[in-house]
Amino acid sequence: MEKIEIMRSMLENNPENGLAWYLLGAEYVDTGNESEALYAFSQALNYCGQEFKTQIYEQLARLTDKKEAISKESLNNGSHDKIPGNEKNTENRAEEKNTENRAEEKNTGNQGEYESILEDASEEYDDLEEDYESDNSDEGCESDDLNEDYDSDDLDEDYESDEDCESDDSGVNYGTGDDKLIRLSVVEGGKSREDSFAAAQKRSPVTFDNVGGYEDLKDVIRMKIIKPFSSQGLFSRYKKKSGGGILMFGPPGCGKTYIAKATAGECQAGFLAVHITDILDPYLGVSSQNVKDIFAKARTMRPCVLFFDEIDTIGFNRSKLASEHMRPIIDQLLTEIEGIDSDTQNMLIIGATNMPWDVDPAFKRPGRFDKVIFVPPPDKKARIAILELKMADRPQEKQIDYNSIAEKTELYSGADLENVVETATENVLSEILKTGVERPVSTKDLLKAADSTRPSTIEWLKTIKNFVKYSNQTGLYNEVENYLSKRGRYL
Template sequence: MSAESPLIQSMRKAVAAAPDDVPLRLHLAELLLSAGHGDAAVGEVSVALQHAPGDAQARELMVRALAGTPTNISDEAALPSPPQPPVPGRPPNSVAGPPQDPAAGQAPASAPASGPGFNWKAAEDQVGDVVPPRFVEAPLTVDGSGDPEGVAAWDVERPGAVRLADVGGMQEVKERLEAAFLAPLRNPELRRLYGKSLRGGLLLYGPPGCGKTFIARAVAGELGANFLSVSVNDVLDMWMGNSERNMHELFQTARRQAPCVVFLDELDALGGKRSRTQSAGMRNTVNQLLTELDGVEAEANEGVFVLAATNVPWDVDIALRRPGRLDRTLLVLPPDGPAREAILRYHLRERPIENVDLGKLVKATDGLSGADLAHVCEAAAEQALLDSARTGTVRLIGMKDLLAAAGQIGPSTEPWFASARNVAMYANDGGMYDDLVAYLKKKRKL
């Protein structure tokens, strides 16, 4: 096979610049076929047929390319069309041209390119390796609803590598989690002795950006359980009844995948106080969540651990907090010293730094959330990058950059504590927020 001519190379560049131009691609295929590059011509025509499946010129050119006939399209109607020799490995007549006129010995000018003699299935098999399928369509259900049968509607993450040991500091949080979930699972004999069920519900609350989702993943990893994360967009639906169905399917999936940790993010949106909403659909969704937490049968939720997170626990429906449901609460505060050191070390691990005193930096970032600490590292890297771009000399990130960034970034948790202070002072019924009151007193914010 000869090398491609300069004309063909120029046409390839033109096609690459306008990949959706079907006539241009067909012209390239015609040139390739005339030059004896049959396989390359088949590939180009196949792409053209993806863009224009009904294009008669493309289909006719595919017939000739597969048959190995390097004749110009414009001249084919005027030239006789001799019988095509059989191609090795291909059934006879699998690639036949237009119907022949027995009297004249040539194809009629008005004969369609896709005559009944052409085997498109054989052609599809031949070019299958050249052109991959454009779409992968899942089979529909029997009723045609569009949801594939036997395929879970929820993405369940398998037990991950994140463990509680990966959570820096936060010793009090770890101890509460140990008592609520981990100790009963690690000691099945004691669990049976004391009648402790494997069912459980824990509400994580606190200011945003302090790692509630990460802690939930760590609990799943510690339990060796599957992890199912759910947000408001996964459940709520505009059609009446669909939200309740979604909630039921969520818990059914968790029960089938037990042991499984179900993480309900932004619980105040999924389980807000029914007395404050005028939407019947929203109230029904909360009712369905209550039903699923109880379990239809006595042991329905055995092995299903429900963790929920919210920034505003005082907006969560009180029925969700009764014993047997999300009856235990855990305050997740801004990271303490060891946690801040672990977070800073993580975000600086792949950045070019020099002479960074983590102890000093940890003290300078007291009160910042995990998201704030990530922002500090990002801002310091940005400053070093800008200086390097201006001077033309690459420099490393130093303490000066990090301390300057920490000084400019105020704690994003302050607005949350401002609103939580009123709740701790005037709405701490039954000591529900005693841990929050203790923290505010410790920080002299109460």
């Protein structure tokens, strides 16, 4: 039994060791375990060289002859002397004996090699046992407890119970014990969608308190997914479902992504951000399946916020497509948001884009993205709130005039305001390093930083101004038109 355990431990480390499989089969033959011997010899045929195949075939022939002899003896039991042809049975037994003697003679030549392998295997087995004991000692398990739980007798009983597993028609035992498994190593790869989904299940720590301004947009989001959870009876009585779709568009850096993350944190829902790399695949049909898998995963996380950043890349206007490869992806996305078998209850689907004119019109209808909301650069009140948030926990003078800074930063996005604060902080740090005198950030520093920067939203506002003028038949850009009419002097 000890030799068998050694062979098994060797095969756990190297399942392709054909010689070890052969020796294991020979040991099973000696112990009378024929089904295990057949399995071991079949594995040996897969991995061993040509020089051992003849010996394996002879061992298999021995097993076959032995089975036939046993079956004949069982049939002839009790009437052996009365049945004619006993002379043939005697001759068969003599032939079996001669076959066994010939196999033993051939195996004698491999005895030295067999003993050396057993010696190396025993050393390897001792090393494995030491590693196992050291691992258990690190986990706080004592060796005495380990010996009590796993006696050698218990191991023998467990192993013998594994040998009782059912065999298939070929007589080979395919039990479910660990000794039947070929262990595979795991190769670490890049970030997978499963990693993104696992990270998405963590609740977002950002809430609306961290978002300055945008009160109208916050009210729309509260009505979509936050209020239905806090007032379930009222909403169910009026048949108002929770969830739905919101499409946000506006200049870059105005906080669309941040608002989506704050929405998840506000309603204590999972936040799943979907990027183009999570969907596109070089093989035909896989990209559409990825879209289906993303929505299936999101439905298991409900309530959740499913956020598609730059949705114009995967929801591009189908009439403008230069090739047909993206069409199945767009169709699948439309079906998942609202289709025959789709269900977005307790799911808020938020899309964000800087180019709403490139989004397929089918996304912008009620039932998919019910609300198409313009996210403008923050107004004066929002700019003050953003500046206060960005200046929090920084060394600053007691009375900073945020009002004057907000007046000087018209059309600045949230990212532009953060850049103003960072620029002012860098200027102060540079001065401290030169003079060696530490001082806080002042209003003067912030105003100087605002004078040295320009809003990044002007180019986008000039572009959409043409769409407002020539492509606003549906009224999609009415909010943008009202915004531009009040700030035409800046453009």
